[in-house]
Amino acid sequence: MEIDHEKEKQQILAAYKDLIKSIKVELTSDDLKFLRKAFEIAVDAHKEMRRKSGEPYIFHPIAVAKICAEEIGLGATSVACALLHDTVEDTDITLDDIESMFNLKCRNIIDGLTKLSGVFDLETSAQAENFRKMLLTIPEDIRVILIKIADRLHNMRTLDSMREDKKLKIASETSFLYAPLAHRLGLYNIKSELDDLSLKHTQPKIYQEIESKLEKAREVRERFIKKFISPIETVLKDQGLKFTVKSRSKSINSIYKKITEKKVPFEEIYDLFAVRIIIDSEPENEKADCWKVYSVVTDFYKPNPERLRDWISHPKQNGYESLHTTVMSPTGKWVEVQIRTTRMDEVAEKGLAAHWKYKENSEQASGFDKWISEIRELIENRDGDALDFIDDFKMNLFAEEIFVFTPKGELKTLPSNATALDFAFEIHSEVGAKCIGAKVNHKLVPLSYKLKSGDQIEIITSQKQTPKEDWLNYVVTSKARSKIKSALKEERKQVASMGKEILERKLSSLKVDFNEDNIKEVIKFYEAEEHTDLYYQIAQDNLDLSKLKSLVQKGGKLKNPSSITKSIKETFENLYSKVVAKKEEIIIGDEKTKFDYTLAPCCKPVPGDKVFGFLTINDGIKIHRVNCPNAKSMLANYAYRVINAKWANQKQESFLTGIVFTGIDNVGIVQKITAIISAEEHVNMKSISFDSNDGIFEGRIMLYVSDTIHLSILIEKLLNVEGINKIERVNMDEEG
Secondary structure, three states: OOOOHHHHHHHHHHHHHHHHHHOOOOOOHHHHHHHHHHHHHHHHHOOOOEOOOOOEOOHHHHHHHHHHHHHHOOOHHHHHHHHOOOHHHHOOOOHHHHHHHOOHHHHHHHHHHOOOOOOOOOOOOHHHHHHHHHHOOOOOOOHHHHHHHHHHHHHHHOHHHOOHHHHHHHHHHHHHHHHHHHHHOOOHHHHHHHHHHHHHHHOHHHHHHHHHHHHHOHHHHHHHHHHHHHHHHHHHHHOOOOEEEEEEEOOHHHHHHHHHHOOOOHHHOOOOEEEEEEEOOOHHHHHHHHHHHHHHHHHHOEEOHHHOEEOOOOOOOOOOOOEEEEEEOOOOOEEEEEEEEHHHHHHHHHOHHHHHHHHHHOOOHHHHHHHHHHHHHHHHOOOOOHHHHHHHHHHOOOOOEEEEEOOOOOEEEEEOOOEHHHHHHHHOHHHHHOEEEEEEOOEEEOOOOEOOOOOEEEEEEOOOOOOOHHHHHHOOOHHHHHHHHHHHHHHHHHHHHHHHHHHHHHHHHOOOOOOHHHHHHHHHHHOOOOHHHHHHHHHOOOOOHHHHHHHEEOOOEEOOOOOOOOOHHHHHHHHHHHHHHOHHHOOEOOOOOOOOEEEOOOOOOOEOEOEEEEEOOOOOEEEEEOOOOOHHHHHHHOHHHEEEOOEOOOOOOOEEEEEEEEEEOOOOHHHHHHHHHHHHOOOEEEEEEEEEEOOEEEEEEEEEEOOHHHHHHHHHHHHOOOOEEEEEEOOHHHHO
16 A cells, blocks of 8 residues: 555654643743644654554654643643654664753653663563663653653553554553553553553453443433532532532452452442532641632531541641541432642642642642652662662552651651551661661561551661561561661671681682682682672581582693583573574464473463463463463563463363352252252362351362353353353462
């Protein structure tokens, strides 16, 4: 098909004009010239490039720039950098060119957005390294993160044109890293959309099913909300308050999480939507006006006292302010009502970008600033592996918060499940390192004591105390974990230095040179992880150095003639190159002769399940279900080891899976269930157990099926048995 270049040129120009209209901040004539220059350079740089969908590549940076402007609320510099964000990585333009054509600020932002290149240690994910590099820009320019999130959002919106295995990798990485980060930066709408799009591409059937149910219930929901809000609106108008009312459905991903985590069907989720009342209020009246609206709402509807959330008196660390309550409607349904002002709503919608807009007049600015200073401290003290860093970083991204007090009444915010030891490190790193106990509400408690909102804590220290390895088991804040690991590493280095001296003396007595080649042979011989680990094990007297005699060769050298150990890198590269060379042959089923594989014990996939292959270092290819509990982490952190895999049309083998029943304990129900399984469907059972309590029974059966279709037919038949209320496939992790 011939490309109409003139038509494309007009479409690109129209997209640019639409972008300029979407910018919320006021633009000067210099801003417009600056943006036009960035646009023209980006168009020229990407002129030969096309996306997987076939459209000109330039539509991607324009779309990213529009998300920055319209959905995050960023200004001219950010929009220009979004237009140019792929130029240094994908074209001949350099960072020096960016600086000379624009300015140093643009250079630094685009440098932060440019992915790392080169070779990575195969035990560390390149994506994790990219993520760490992006976070390094937080102390200097937060716009790098915001543009990167916009870039990821547009990639997710256009993921349909990608290969299936690529979709899985990108979607998993998004829900693992980018959605939590968007949440932490207060970008709730973007966070919800990233999660929904991730679910859409990892579990399409589930996504479509929930989407369809939400759409069917939309009209009924809208009528209900109109009737629910009508009396409240009348009173608020009479009181002279200016306000708007919005309603929003719960995101598809959060509905799915509730279905799976709470084990409730879609129809029983009571908070499928929330009503939001947004007041146009002066800064000095905001708090009073929000509570005034709360009073009106609860005059009409009875609130649930356990569901009141006051984030106006104590805003979240990402700046979020709102009053949430859940009330009972006349129809017997619980309804969540969110009350906030126009300013609070903009901060909630636009997150960090709006926070800075209001920063001059807001005491709440300290929440974001405190978080950013913590990230800076975490990064500056970081010299370990990137995945370890991300684990620590992610710990606090989604954490609910508690509010506790120092002995002098100063308020401190910590994640829920934080311990007395977390609090000690929150006060100061030295206080944490010397902590031996604490008094909570004047009572002595251990370091592992979990704090609750309202607790007042006094830390007890000793100059003799030093951080211990087991402390890592009962801290939840990234700051505490980072400081403890850093202290342990320093202590380990000191011990290792003694081990190094011992080895030096031993090699000297054997007339062997203490050089890098010989040390590598010693590391290999004792199967140590690296130099420090070797020296540490020697100092701890865990290694028998007398065995070194067997390695001594002429000329002061060590060599283990029987050693054929390959490095992890070599092993993986050999396996990976073989698989990649013929990955089109990896079809799980009839054509499995080319490559051996095993089914992962963590999720026990059966034919019909959506699966992927994962290259392990020692066990070859393992097949996992896409919704395996470990899949998200593997796909996000080790994308380069993932191989596209699918079942062929084989049904000869039977696979072990399990189902769990709940229902009313009717006479003969067990006999009916086993008759359908054995006699009608000819399914073999491995084990069966039933338990009855006060007329309610729960049953669990492990059985052999040929594929998911076979299992679905069986479940459908069993649901027709009178008394059975619900049947679920067993999470194989629970089976051990």
